[in-house]
Amino acid sequence: MNIFSFTAHFDGEESCRNHFNAERDKIGVLCKRCAHDSHYWIKSKWSYECKKCRSRTSLRSGTIMQSSNLSFLVWYKTMFLLTATKKGFSSKVITK
Numbered sequence: 001m002n003i004f005s006f007t008a009h010f011d012g013e014e015s016c017r018n019h020f021n022a023e024r025d026k027i028g029v030l031c032k033r034c035a036h037d038s039h040y041w042i043k044s045k046w047s048y049e050c051k052k053c054r055s056r057t058s059l060r061s062g063t064i065m066q067s068s069n070l071s072f073l074v075w076y077k078t079m080f081l082l083t084a085t086k087k088g089f090s091s092k093v094i095t096k
């Protein structure tokens with residue numbers, strides 16, 4: 001994937017979230033409270049709801065983004081730059 005196909009594919013926050021949601025579904029989500037592995041997806045809240053105890057798990061919860069305020073789009077751009085460039089880059093380029 002190059003920068004052109006990347007921006008065409010991930011054109012905004014929602015497309016990044018949808019992609020992250022699909023990838024997380026492949027891995028599976030475990031409930032933090034009861035360890036049940038079956039959840040409903042509540043798109044309006046961007047969260048999973050445990051089918052057993054109804055506990056909510058946000059899309060970022062339990063991932064590297066958990067305690068971050070950055071948008072999914074910024075994370076995706078960063079991960080793209082990290083994998084696409086062999087040299088380092090300044091963090092200043094990300095938020096522009």
Ligand SMILES: [Zn+2]
Pocket residue numbers: 031032033034035036050051052053054055
């Ligand atoms: Zn549960």
